[in-house]
Amino acid sequence: MRRRILIAAAMSAMLAATSPATADTVRLTASEIETLLAGNTITGTWSGTGYRQYFDSDGTTVYTSEEGRVENGQWRVNGETNDYESWWRSTGWTPYAMVRTDADGYAWVNGDRLEPFTVQAGRQIE
DSSP, X not given: OHHHHHHHHHHHHXXXXXXXXXXXXXXXXXXXXXXXXXXXXXXXXXXXXXXXXXXXXXXXXXXXXXXXXXXXXXXXXXXXXXXXEEEETTTEEEEEOEEEXXXXXXXXXXXXXXXXXXXESSOXXX
């Protein structure tokens, strides 16, 4: 009996650690992600570094860090998994979930934490 309790506690801890979305967040669907990003710019932080990123409706994207580093990549939405997927030369295709937060904002799910961002209409990047 004691072993079952320990196993259940360990499994609960693992689930909590791998589930960053809380009751205050709602995962976006593929169509919501497409509508939110296509033709728009987002501004946010990723692992503490500020950035700005534009998502062209043709599937290309431009990322600029606050230090001035510029990268060109690709993006798409997976309708089966409701994931945003990005392609960068250094990583290849990588999926990310996106959520709407309790403050009517948005965030990427990056492992066990949320990376907040705001959306600006149109191309707001050079």
